[in-house]
Amino acid sequence: MTDCWNSVTLYGPSAEIERFRRLCIDLPPGSDPQDVSGGWDGYDTYIGFDGVMPAEPGCNSRRAQGEYAWNYREHAPQPGSWSFAFDTDQSFPEGVFEDLAALFPALHFDCDCIDALDDYMGCGWFNPPTGGEPFRQDMEVPADYWTGGGSRKRTPEVDAKHTALVKALLDAAQDADRRSSKFETFVHVLKEVGR
Numbered sequence: 001m002t003d004c005w006n007s008v009t010l011y012g013p014s015a016e017i018e019r020f021r022r023l024c025i026d027l028p029p030g031s032d033p034q035d036v037s038g039g040w041d042g043y044d045t046y047i048g049f050d051g052v053m054p055a056e057p058g059c060n061s062r063r064a065q066g067e068y069a070w071n072y073r074e075h076a077p078q079p080g081s082w083s084f085a086f087d088t089d090q091s092f093p094e095g096v097f098e099d100l101a102a103l104f105p106a107l108h109f110d111c112d113c114i115d116a117l118d119d120y121m122g123c124g125w126f127n128p129p130t131g132g133e134p135f136r137q138d139m140e141v142p143a144d145y146w147t148g149g150g151s152r153k154r155t156p157e158v159d160a161k162h163t164a165l166v167k168a169l170l171d172a173a174q175d176a177d178r179r180s181s182k183f184e185t186f187v188h189v190l191k192e193v194g195r
Contacts, residue, residue: 010108011170012108013173013177019104041073072086108169115141120140
């Protein structure tokens with residue numbers, strides 16, 4: 001059994017990203033995954049959706065499941081995006097992320113993984129945006145993946161398309177955040193005027 005090294009970037013409205021962070025990442029009390037020194041000192045965590053959809057008695061659905069992960073670390077959220085990384089046994093937890101994507105339809109999950117022994121790698125989307133490729137983890141790791149200078153999972157042409165798609169998603173998410181902020185300010189002013 002080997003480790004799988006995983007990374008996820010969410011794109012979408014900041015409020016939905018924050019809801020995902022609050023409900024689906026279970027970290028130890030007092031942990032600070034944005035202040036992890038090095039790439040191997042992350043936290044043990046549980047990635048799942050017990051807080052979103054609690055298990056029903058006798059239910060065997062994955063919706064009551066999640067994934068134990070270790071070496072969890074994250075970047076501070078940016079307007080319209082947030083990235084985190086973690087390690088798991090054997091493979092990327094596809095079933096968990098399929099269900100999470102269904103529970104968070106406004107978010108696009110851009111995911112990458114690679115087996116610790118280079119037996120396979122993967123990339124793609126859950127809730128793929130138009131033009132985005134669905135996630136798959138059956139790709140061969142090129143012999144020069146670590147030494148070739150690029151460490152890319154896509155061809156240069158597909159990578160350029162992916163980069164443009166990410167930029168479009170960020171622009172749309174940031175625009176939605178601005179509109180939401182203006183609306184919240186408007187509602188606040190109306191409440192103050194009504195007092």
